[in-house]
Amino acid sequence: MGKLNLINRVYLKECLSFKEVDLEFKKGLNIFTGPSGAGKSILMQAILSLFALSEVKANLGEIQLDNLNFSDESYDISLDDDIVIKSIKKEKVRYFLNNQTISKKNLNNLSTMLIKHLNLKDTSEFDSHKLVVFLDKLSSKNKKEFVEIKSSFDTLYLDFLQIKKELKKILEDENKLEDLKEFAKFEIDKIEQINPSIDEYEELNLIKKRLSKKEKIEVAIKKASGIMEFNQNVTNALELMEVDSSFFDEAMNELNNVFEKFNDSLYELEDINIENVLDRIEKLASLQKRFGSIEECLKYKEQKKKELESYENISFQKEKLEKDYKRINEELSVLSLEISKYRKETSLILENKINEYLKFLYLSNAKIILEEKQLDNSGIDNILFELNGVSLETISSGEYNRLRLALLTSMSEFDIVDNGILFLDEIDANLSGKESDAISKVLIKLSKSYQIFAISHQPQLTSSANQHFLVDKHNGISNVKLLNEKERINEIARMISGENITSEAFEFAKNLLK
Structure with missing residues (x-):
């Protein structure tokens, strides 16, 4: 597996309900939990804003990334370099990359090479051109001719x-x-x-x-x-x-x-x-x-x-x-x-791999369809997805999220895509316990290829985290901290039984973490 881009530190000051945030991250699965309204979404959006992917709310923000697996001559970035991105909000927002000013547009373009932000509005993972490029890489790997x-x-x-x-x-x-x-x-x-x-x-x-x-x-x-x-x-x-x-x-x-x-x-x-x-x-x-x-x-x-x-x-x-x-x-x-x-043969390999993961996710029958289009620089193939015989436009958001996870995990397993940082929006909201458990298993697999940041609503995914952060709010002020093992048990038990933690919830939380 290739090297991972890594966020190793995030600093925020005066960001809505957060006075100050200073967090360090490791590779793997990083989960944020906490009561409703505590500020989890605010925190996630604030981190994304440092990549110019959402509106800046913090007066001051800084993010450090290590182990880069790409280069950019225009900003003097070489392979394996570390970079620091800063944002300062006064009358207007200004961005800095390694102490050089950078426009929002250029930072946004750079960010797309560093991270993926998966939300329901983003359908780029199923973009035909992207899938064609992937199939061609996989075909080149498997078939030299x-x-x-x-x-x-x-x-x-x-x-x-x-x-x-x-x-x-x-x-x-x-x-x-x-x-x-x-x-x-x-x-x-x-x-x-x-x-x-x-x-x-x-x-x-x-x-x-x-x-x-x-x-x-x-x-x-x-x-x-x-x-x-x-x-x-x-x-x-x-x-x-x-x-x-x-x-x-x-x-x-x-x-x-x-x-x-x-x-x-x-x-x-x-x-x-x-x-x-x-x-x-x-x-x-x-x-x-x-x-x-x-x-x-x-x-x-x-x-x-x-x-x-x-x-x-x-x-x-x-x-x-x-x-x-x-x-x-x-x-x-x-x-x-x-x-x-060749693409049709390779698409069957990808399709089988996706369906393997969909079994874990209580879904099945994903189909990759290559339909003919007018010849262009990519050939004559337009790639479509179906789930149980229907197009992606008609499936539920939960099904869409799980199918996308299966696609991403399958693609990462072939070790031919660029690894990076993955932000997931509400990935296990409104799921049953068994569906949440399935997603956690797939994300554990995916976290070998990506450093993942997600807000969790379910104990199954939360217990799988490599780092578990609690977002809480007192007297209108939000705080976030990394939990130790004992604190994690208490938080997972709260997620199971609510504010009045029962002994059964406590035991169940301990068993989940084991």
């Missing part, structure tokens, strides 16, 4: 979900496909009508700059060309002065070349329409403004072309996905039927 089949199913189901997701997107895209295609074509055409090229914008701006200066330059060259008329006069003067005129000739030749070259370039601009250049620059500028650069604009065009191509191929993709969807669905159906066969 089941592990491989279940692993194949789980892997294939993940592929199935991915294909389903992709197919759903394609079907959604199909509805707006024409709009998407039209938009992609529009964007491509818009860019291709301009048909920009990289560096074109800069080159056109240079041309624009030259065109804007063309007339001024032509006039200036015409005026400056007059110097050529005096070219020979300058040469003659230099020769008369016996000065080498080559420097002048070279300068004039260079000047002439510059003028001719620029005239040629201006001639090239003759056929260029300035309006067309300006219009082209404006269009390129609008693309640059939208995309940041012509290079980015061309990248966008290629992206839209690829999108358009993918839209054209969507029918092909859809057809392929639909084939894959159908194939995997068929494979999953085959695997889920195989899994269901």
